[in-house]
Amino acid sequence: MSQGRDDAERQMRFIYALRSHGVTDPRVLAAMERIDRGAFVRGVFAARAYEDVPLPIACGQTISQPSVVGLMTQALAVSPRDKVLEVGTGSGYQAAILSQLARRVYTVDRHRRLVREANEVFAALGLTNITAFTADGSFGAPEQAPFDRILVTAAAEDPPGPLLAQLRVGGIMVLPVGQSDTVQVLIKVTRGETGFDYEELRSVRFVPLVEGIAQDD
Numbered sequence: 620m621s622q623g624r625d626d627a628e629r630q631m632r633f634i635y636a637l638r639s640h641g642v643t644d645p646r647v648l649a650a651m652e653r654i655d656r657g658a659f660v661r662g663v664f665a666a667r668a669y670e671d672v673p674l675p676i677a678c679g680q681t682i683s684q685p686s687v688v689g690l691m692t693q694a695l696a697v698s699p700r701d702k703v704l705e706v707g708t709g710s711g712y713q714a715a716i717l718s719q720l721a722r723r724v725y726t727v728d729r730h731r732r733l734v735r736e737a738n739e740v741f742a743a744l745g746l747t748n749i750t751a752f753t754a755d756g757s758f759g760a761p762e763q764a765p766f767d768r769i770l771v772t773a774a775a776e777d778p779p780g781p782l783l784a785q786l787r788v789g790g791i792m793v794l795p796v797g798q799s800d801t802v803q804v805l806i807k808v809t810r811g812e813t814g815f816d817y818e819e820l821r822s823v824r825f826v827p828l829v830e831g832i833a834q835d836d
């Protein structure tokens with residue numbers, strides 16, 4: 620079979636897996652069709668980039684499962700004029716998907732190396748509306764706040780206060796919360812005029828949100 624047909628078939632399977640897990644928003648599916656997950660997975664795992672599984676990346680972290688990326692992005696209901704904050708850059712894949720749907724994406728990771736490598740991929744793909752930086756993302760990005768949307772891709776016990784404070788009224792934050800590595804639930808927080816509304820979406824498994832900037836890379 621020709622390379623082109625192999626690629627097309629792989630792409631069809633990738634999109635089919637997303638749909639069968641409930642990713643149905645056409646704009647999210649289109650973004651995930653455009654952004655090549657293979658660009659964000661390095662080394663021996665690159666061959667598995669199109670499978671619907673999480674995979675190891677540098678610094679002992681993981682690139683999330685594509686269907687989970689799709690469901691989180693869908694739950695975030697991003698509009699083209701939105702300014703979005705992602706906490707947990709990791710490989711940069713989720714930020715790249717968001718960059719297709721939002722006006723501007725800020726993404727933060729506590730590992731310098733992950734931020735550097737993600738920036739290389741963003742440049743290679745010509746994604747110019749993403750700013751990646753190294754910091755403890757629990758504190759958000761006060762200089763850029765408020766945000767229309769916030770997505771956290773590491774699990775905390777509770778939604779961090781600074782992130783709630785940096786969410787615009789009418790804004791949405793999606794994040795995994797849980798007290799252990801094994802029992803976590805994805806929640807959607809909507810900020811109203813008078814308070815926050817919480818909705819549980821599904822159970823998930825993410826790496827933990829860790830305090831401080833990593834000193835080992």
Ligand code: SAH
Pocket residue numbers: 680681682683706707708709710711712713714727728729730733754755756757772773826827828829830831
């Ligand atoms: N969204 C990523 C996957 C994230 S894995 C992707 O698309 O590939 C979770 C990431 O959260 C890891 O890279 C980890 O370093 C980061 N992280 C954990 N605690 C953090 C914190 N306090 N601030 C910023 N990043 C954090």
